Amino acid sequence: MQSNVECNLPTPESTTPTSCSESNGVELEKRNAYNKRAGRGQVLSGLTHECGVFGAIACGDWPTQVDIAQVICLGLVALQHRGQESAGIVTSAGKCAKNFNVHKGMGMINNIFTDDSIKKLKGNLGIGHTRYSTAAASEAVNCQPFVVHTQHGALAIGHNGELVNCDSLRRNVLERGVGLSTHSDSELITQALCLNPPEGERDGPDWPARIRHFMQLAPMSYSLVIMLKDKIYGVRDPYGNRPLCIGKIVPLDLGNQTPEEVPADGWVISSESCGFLSIGARYMREVEPGEIVEMTRNGIRTIDIVERPEQKKQAFCIFEYVYFARSDSIFEGQMVYSVRMECGRQLAREALVNADMVSSVPESGTAAAHGYARESGLHFAEVLCKNRYVGRTFIQPSPRLRQLGVAKKFGALSENVKGKRLVLIDDSIVRGNTIGPIIRLLRDAGASEVHIRIASPPLLYPCYMGINIPTREELIANQLDADQLAKHVGADSLAYLSVEGLVQAVQRNLKSANPTQVGHCTACLTGEYPGGVPQELSW
Ligand code: SF4
CATH class of the missing domain: 3.60.20.10 (Aminohydrolase, N-terminal nucleophile (Ntn) domain)
Structure with a gap:
């Protein structure tokens, strides 16, 4: 040609x-x-790879x-x-x-x-x-x-x-x-x-x-x-x-x-x-x-x-660690699972809760929940059971069932949660439309308190580097701060990992031949774009 x-x-x-x-x-x-x-492909719920x-x-x-x-x-x-x-x-x-x-x-x-x-x-x-x-x-x-x-x-x-x-x-x-x-x-x-x-x-x-x-x-x-x-x-x-x-x-x-x-x-x-x-x-x-x-x-x-x-500096996408990559992949000399655990440890240092146990939204928050449990001394137990076949149903839900939202995706392990003050860890919140039904499910199963801890900072800006992020209005962190969001989703409290905490967790055990050049893109969290933003784009 x-x-x-x-x-x-x-x-x-x-x-x-x-x-x-x-x-x-x-x-x-x-x-x-x-x-x-x-x-582009539709962004229906969260971030897309x-x-x-x-x-x-x-x-x-x-x-x-x-x-x-x-x-x-x-x-x-x-x-x-x-x-x-x-x-x-x-x-x-x-x-x-x-x-x-x-x-x-x-x-x-x-x-x-x-x-x-x-x-x-x-x-x-x-x-x-x-x-x-x-x-x-x-x-x-x-x-x-x-x-x-x-x-x-x-x-x-x-x-x-x-x-x-x-x-x-x-x-x-x-x-x-x-x-x-x-x-x-x-x-x-x-x-x-x-x-x-x-x-x-x-x-x-x-x-x-x-x-x-x-x-x-x-x-x-x-x-x-x-x-x-x-x-x-x-x-x-x-x-x-x-x-x-x-x-x-x-x-x-x-x-x-x-x-x-x-x-x-x-x-x-x-x-x-x-x-x-x-x-x-x-x-x-x-x-x-x-x-x-x-x-x-x-x-x-x-x-x-x-x-x-x-x-x-380098600008490796920090969301590969938070969300995108499979836990058993290795980046920068460290396994993604270990970094996610480290995020959970850091989250416990930053936002400890007086509670009885720690758990996760499976499987996305599980590694961070284990890290949070180890750092806080609280014990980890599963509280949600994921239905792995939910994607195969062809039945359109009735309005009543649709209101139950994630109830079809998760079941609550009620014996584990009954009467318990629970810290629930998730890896990120994008639109905020899935965590509310999960909290309601856990309360219906008998949890006395549900505290949400997010193992990444609030998502505020678009990505121009290959990740499809919902619009500014659709990102819940642009509409509500942590306390307002806790109220909105029915949690007793809600806190995010800080940007500094995330970067520390990622870089703590990182192995690099050239440490002075180590750097990570955090643009969707901070608005600071490593390579500039295209002039023609809108969001
Ligand atoms: S803005 Fe940066 S950190 Fe966020 S998803 Fe895009 S490349 Fe990753």
Whole structure:
């Protein structure tokens, strides 16, 4: 396609400066040039995830004995919590392959991929994607990975995140005569990579130079897997806003060797590490912010590390720890579950209650509730039983049943709560429309007091980096303070974890090769945006 077009894309300065206070947030609301929420997936209850990316390549002789398509499919199943709208896998046999093998569809992984479709996805390497739409409509045309055919061969891309300067980037790509068939950031990235870098190319395409050039123009937010016929590039934006990590496929029998010592059967790259053990892989490390890694049949290596503008700090999304990631994933050298426990400990230090027991809204607040219990000395007991089949009912509830709200989703363990003063921990409050019915359920079951403790700070601002957050008016923390909210939902008291407390909990046991650069995005809590906010957006 457009592989020989001169590239002169916009600079990162096309985003506004770094802070979005309440007042300039109002200004933003007035700018209605392009409402990016249009066409997005609906935010029905809470926050919605972005996407999950996955890649796998076999080492040694090709054709490989490693079941690449199955590895990717299982890897995507482990990332299903990051997107349930659509998914896809693209595989390649190697340098001589005429075409990529592609299978994409709408819905959950298990419905999209069958034994037959997996058999057709033959190959020695491949990438996969599971999607929740943040920046384009939920339609089959937006399913990823995107595949384009350039003059230098086929290229496939999977993207997690959202480009903060996508509108100016889009205008510039269109001005270069490149057609875009969707509103997806991911197609935009794909086409931007097909443009020649400004320094030109001597002997065929210089993909690392193209990727580097794109990263200099689009500072955030993305983790990418990019597949050529015989290699995969893994790319993390210079702020490290979205996660990406590397795993090693090891032989089933390691003998006396450690996973580090044994030769790799293959390599995988993924948004999260939670699925690695189930596919016979071991977690090795994160892709560093700004890093470009190249995966071939010979192994994995760092091609380049692109610096952040003006030496700014990293800005890994703190809500990955709070809410999005699976508890068994590892970020920055620590397991997400441990960080959630630490949030609970910090919450107990900040907002202790005189009560008989601690519990959680399953399963979201459970790790934090255990942390709260250990720090406070109160004992932990379950009080809610979750109905795991509730999503399968096709019966429309009558108005009376609808008023009971979450009663169909949870049952109360009445023997545990009867006559008890209870501290109930949840990970976050977004709209505040689920906690009230839970409190009523517990009171109906005999709880004498219900104190709500939230293991994250109030959510006040939008996210422009790949997370779909309800509107300002819909966020309950913009309408009611903690005491008002307690009254509104029928709690005896309600308190949030502070922003400082959350950052401390996340950074207390963090392992970093470069501690001075450690940093986390807290923009939806503070309004301070690490890479600026797009001028064209409204919220
Ligand atoms: S604004 Fe919030 S949800 Fe978005 S990247 Fe930052 S911390 Fe994550």
